[in-house]
Amino acid sequence: MITVHGYTPSGNCWKVAQVLNLVGQPYRWVEVNSNVGESRTPEFLAMNPNGKIPVVVLGDGQVVTESNAILAHFAEGTAYMPPPGLLRTRVLEWLFFEQYSHEPYIAVARNIISFLRTPEANAERLAQCRVAGTRALDIMERQLAGHDWLTDHGPTVADISLVAYTQAADEGGFELANWPGISRWIDRCLALPGVVPLERAA
Amino acid sequence: MITVHGYTPSGNCWKVAQVLNLVGQPYRWVEVNSNVGESRTPEFLAMNPNGKIPVVVLGDGQVVTESNAILAHFAEGTAYMPPPGLLRTRVLEWLFFEQYSHEPYIAVARNIISFLRTPEANAERLAQCRVAGTRALDIMERQLAGHDWLTDHGPTVADISLVAYTQAADEGGFELANWPGISRWIDRCLALPGVVPLERAA
Numbered sequence: 001m002i003t004v005h006g007y008t009p010s011g012n013c014w015k016v017a018q019v020l021n022l023v024g025q026p027y028r029w030v031e032v033n034s035n036v037g038e039s040r041t042p043e044f045l046a047m048n049p050n051g052k053i054p055v056v057v058l059g060d061g062q063v064v065t066e067s068n069a070i071l072a073h074f075a076e077g078t079a080y081m082p083p084p085g086l087l088r089t090r091v092l093e094w095l096f097f098e099q100y101s102h103e104p105y106i107a108v109a110r111n112i113i114s115f116l117r118t119p120e121a122n123a124e125r126l127a128q129c130r131v132a133g134t135r136a137l138d139i140m141e142r143q144l145a146g147h148d149w150l151t152d153h154g155p156t157v158a159d160i161s162l163v164a165y166t167q168a169a170d171e172g173g174f175e176l177a178n179w180p181g182i183s184r185w186i187d188r189c190l191a192l193p194g195v196v197p198l199e200r201a202a
Numbered sequence: 203m204i205t206v207h208g209y210t211p212s213g214n215c216w217k218v219a220q221v222l223n224l225v226g227q228p229y230r231w232v233e234v235n236s237n238v239g240e241s242r243t244p245e246f247l248a249m250n251p252n253g254k255i256p257v258v259v260l261g262d263g264q265v266v267t268e269s270n271a272i273l274a275h276f277a278e279g280t281a282y283m284p285p286p287g288l289l290r291t292r293v294l295e296w297l298f299f300e301q302y303s304h305e306p307y308i309a310v311a312r313n314i315i316s317f318l319r320t321p322e323a324n325a326e327r328l329a330q331c332r333v334a335g336t337r338a339l340d341i342m343e344r345q346l347a348g349h350d351w352l353t354d355h356g357p358t359v360a361d362i363s364l365v366a367y368t369q370a371a372d373e374g375g376f377e378l379a380n381w382p383g384i385s386r387w388i389d390r391c392l393a394l395p396g397v398v399p400l401e402r403a404a
Contacts, residue, residue: 049341052303062288064288064291064295067298069291073288076286086264089275092271092274093266095271095298096271096297097252100301100302104306139252
């Protein structure tokens with residue numbers, strides 16, 4: 001049995017659970033609230049020195065970190081990861097786009113507004129998030145206005161990775177109705193077998 | 203023939219050239235100075251709406267973006283990308299670590315100090331870069347103090363990706379002598395066949 005160490009409201013952790021559900025991989029879940037320092041304890045840092053969730057511990061005790069690497073690991077050989085070739089490369093492009101150009105703005109804005117609830121103290125950071133997050137959503141909309149999924153392979157880990165925080169972008173101040181292709185795609189992603197929506201902020 | 207659109211002093215572009223050299227893939231290089239807006243022209247945005255370099259145009263005109271996706275694309279089936287399994291996952295862990303936990307601090311500090319030359323105007327950002335960049339180098343040192351390469355597969359695209367900006371970390375104010383395992387590994391990376399050092403700031 002594998003164990004996922006994750007924080008339920010985190011999109012990075014949510015995406016791991018959904019891909020495990022999609023590929024039929026059973027797992028145990030250990031809750032780690034990274035917003036109160038639980039991913040920075042000596043015990044956690046011994047497991048992942050980068051102090052980040054999610055972390056997966058395999059049956060033999062090996063530790064796998066980085067949410068999108070975990071997705072690729074468990075999707076290998078399934079319909080959710082294309083075989084080597086340009087379609088796989090398209091999936092990887094979206095996974096790197098997610099971590100560099102999307103998550104640092106969409107997820108951070110959500111955390112500041114709806115979890116930390118410190119928008120005034122982070123006004124400058126939030127302004128950056130709004131500009132760069134809007135650009136990220138515009139880029140996704142270009143594809144999703146005319147396609148069901150982010151790549152032409154059908155649903156892949158790229159869709160699960162990007163929908164993680166996109167479904168909750170409104171909690172970061174982004175009005176999803178402005179991106180109709182994205183809005184329809186979110187519904188498609190959440191209708192995949194075993195996928196459940198991300199928990200809303202309280 | 204493929205075409206790389208890149209900026210010579212950029213580590214993200216450097217890594218693409220080095221992997222193409224390593225795997226024996228000929229390419230044409232088109233210089234794009236992203237520091238003066240050349241990756242934000244209408245022509246460039248038509249190629250990559252995210253306005254980022256590097257971009258590779260394949261022989262059939264298809265465009266591939268995201269430096270680490272480009273690395274994985276061209277290394278597939280070579281010694282620089284392990285076959286599917288835990289070693290490949292280790293490579294992907296390092297590639298995502300590079301884009302999320304390393305490049306935004308090591309590369310950004312170098313750009314502010316040695317290219318934009320605006321350290322005073324960016325004092326707060328630089329202070330964040332110093333803390334997070336030091337953490338990233340410490341994590342690499344844990345592995346490289348006792349191993350020749352970042353994974354147990356021998357040299358892979360993970361090493362090329364991480365060494366891109368690490369070799370120039372001193373230009374961002376990081377004293378590499380503090381990380382002796384990293385320093386030895388940089389020499390090993392730069393001795394790989396066809397690999398040439400990143401251009402220094404003027």
